[in-house]
Amino acid sequence: MTVGTEMENMVSMSSPEGGRNGVPVLRSVSGFEAVDRTFAQMLCDRAEREPDTVAFCSWVDGDARPTSWSEYLEEVRETTLGLHDLGVAPGDRVAIMSSTRREWVVAALAILSVGGVPVGVYPTSSVPEVEYALESSGATAIFAEGTSDIGKVRAVAAGLPHLRAIIGFDAEPADLPETVKTVHWDYLRAAGSARAVAEPELFTLLVEAGDIDQLAALFYTSGSTGAPKGVRHTHRTLQYSVLGFAMSYPEIGTTRHDLVGFLGLSHVAPALVGVFAPIMTRLVITYCTMDQRVEALIGVRPTAVLWPPRMHEKLASEMLQTLAESGRAFRLGYSIAMKVARKVSDLRWRGRQVPRYLEALYELCMKCVFLPLRAKVGMDRIKVSWTASGSMTPDVAALWHMWGLDLRELFGTTETCGSVIAQWDRAFPAPGTIGKAMPDPRWVVRVSHEGELQVRSPCLFDGYWHNPEATASALEDGWYRTGDLVELSSDGEVTIIGRMKDVLKTSGGKSVSPQPIEVRLKASPLIDEAIVVGEGRKYLTVLLSVSDETQAMTPHERDAALTRWIDEVNSELARPLQLKKFRILPRALSAAAGELTAKATIRRSNILASFTDLVDDMYDVGEQDEIARQARFARTDHK
Incomplete structure (x- = not known):
């Protein structure tokens, strides 16, 4: 199946001529060609x-x-x-x-x-x-x-x-x-x-x-399926990457939008938005460190943000904490406002018209409750918010929508740099999917017989640095094989359901190959099996099946020995890859329970399902539970 649609009067890129103050006017996407300028x-x-x-x-x-x-x-x-x-x-x-x-x-x-x-x-x-x-x-x-x-x-x-x-x-x-x-x-x-x-x-x-076709950036992949690969992008492919990003919200091409930039510019998405896009759009970035981000958000009051899901989740949690500490009258007003917001959001997600009386009530709730609450974290001027680089929990997206934030999913990879799929076709899109192919016929997606998402676009990379074998493996007749398993609905909505290869992606957007870490952990006689956990989570943890030698220790000796070994392994890893906690499995893994293959290879998803309580015990699930409670959002109700 292929999907590709055209939308008229979409944003154009900077060109040497035309427009207010020399900045180009809009023209249709299908008429855009990369300008002959670096x-x-x-x-x-x-x-x-x-x-x-x-x-x-x-x-x-x-x-x-x-x-x-x-x-x-x-x-x-x-x-x-x-x-x-x-x-x-x-x-x-x-x-x-x-x-x-x-x-x-x-x-x-x-x-x-x-x-x-x-x-x-x-x-x-x-x-x-x-x-x-x-x-x-x-x-x-x-x-x-x-x-x-x-x-x-x-x-x-x-x-x-x-x-x-x-x-x-x-x-x-x-x-x-x-x-x-x-x-x-x-x-x-x-x-x-x-x-x-x-x-x-x-x-x-x-x-x-x-020259426009000269190499302009070398981004390294996370190394989730082996050694990191250098991804080549030229000035031309990066121009189309900016276009892909701008297509999800054309207003950034004509109207100033302020964005606070604190995410690492070595990552492809922050680099696209923070380094390249401002030259071609009206984005104005305020650069700050991670430690300064809250102060800068409140001071700048940005009109747009691009964050991984974890940042939206963290700010939502901070706002709920602020709510809990507020006066009784405000909490009562919030409770009433949320009843209105749930009705409005439910109608929006189903594509139905919001009645005028309900829209007026919601605007009053925004003015008196939601905007003052969002102002506590500098989010009251936001026109649009994008999220990428990880799986957004539908509950989190739903809650932000109720608070009046137009939160949209984007999908791209290091190899595409810019968006190839996005929730671009309407404001406040129903949570749960990553959107549709971009509104230009040159941005096309298809699903292979194996269920793999494959894309074709002028923003595709120029190959891997000094790695023609990997390049040939990733590209098939001009189509890029993403490695993501997806479902494609009849109207073109894409839902990610997993990875072709066993890769974790944290809520902060970090892709992690667990196998090298697990192999290193099992180098100790203390450990028989290790299962690194972290898909959609804030940090990495590990479930351990320990050896007979370890089981013979006292609990204090066992925990101390395992802690020392994990600390040693962590010292060899970059900070985002370090294991924060561990739990010991109460029993041996079982092929009969579907936790091991016939060759004794672990089946990660089945193991996580068997030991859900142990996994949850390593994370602060209360934060996500509160967001879910507030949103009261069921994925199946709003497809």
Whole structure:
């Protein structure tokens, strides 16, 4: 089956001509073609047309400090020429290992301006993971945030013959091999500024040498089915990725929308929205750290957000806690408002007209109850909220809808970068699906005989970095094989039901292959079998079947020994992969109970079903239970 529809008058991308203040007007999706400009060239165009308009903001000392397009370009110019002085050449891969901040974005555009390729490295990465990313990409330079990040690079630099330079954002790199140049961010920009004075045409020559089909980003997969793979995206595929994102809410192409950016820019979705989309749309990002996010949300009061499901779940929980601590009168008003909201949402999800009297009542509830409640976490101005990178619990989506938040699912992968499926066709879509194929006939989905979701789109990646075998395996006659098992309804709605391969995806959007962790755990004589848990959960845990030797210990000795071993395994893993808790299975796994195959291979879903209580005991299920109670949402009622 294939699905692909066309919608007229959809958002267009930035092009050199037309539109208010030089920004392009809308035109139909089917008429869009990628502009013959790189992102660095488009940055120059935008700065020329709108020099004093806000490009982005930075959260500093409790305030969102704006940077104009002309200031943005000047910082990129200085950084570009500084990199040129360090010997960074067209085609070079340059890594960035940092939390979300303005310097990340400036560095990325500078790398593109010099003709290089940005490579995001997660700041939570372990030393071996940093080594793998730098070695496999052949990175010639890296931007590192602080002393801890620099230390990780220092630990592996001697074994990286390609690495020639390291730039520290907050610290001066030191004690690196003599072959690696070290420089502080401020000095790099100062050197670039001096070069701009000496050679005023050099920056323009570097930027104009770029081509739309050059490599523009190298994103690494999570490694959920083996070693992480470098996913190649060109300027052209990224332009179409921005279009795919914009198609789910065309207004971002014509009207300013504020978004608070704190998710790691090494991840593909935050990078698309936080680095590339603002150059082509009216999105204005306020960059802040994860620790600053609540303060920044309240201060900025964004009009749009893009978060993994866990962030929506966490904020919903915080709002319910605020409600519990509020006065009796407000709680009574909330109770009444929720009765109205449930009726309104039920009609919306079923595609029915909301009666005028009920709509008026709901608007009163919004004004008096829901917006004041949302304002406690800076969510009262939100026009649209997107969620991606994980499974959204229908109860969570339902509750936000009742609170008046237009929450929509997006689906994309590292290989597509942008959305290929989304809930784009109406506001407040019924929770439970991930939407439909994008409203452009070039975005098409199909389901194989095995139930695998396959997609075709102009935003598809340009292949895996130095891995033609993996590329050939992922692509079939121009179709990308996602590995997701789905159901496709008669009207094109897609529902994900699992993975072709056994992969966990946490509620924070982290894809995890449990097998390597389980194999490492079973290296100890203490453990016979290990089942890592975490699908749709906040963190990873593990169920353990212990050896006879372990069972002979006293409970205190057993727990202490297992804790020491798990701590040792955790020390080898990146933070998102570390196991937070464990429980010991009360009995041996059984083939008769469907928990093992005939070859004694574990059947994960059956094991989790057998030991639901043990799994729930490792998580704070009260938070989700309260959301479910508030929503009173049954998936089967609103299909």
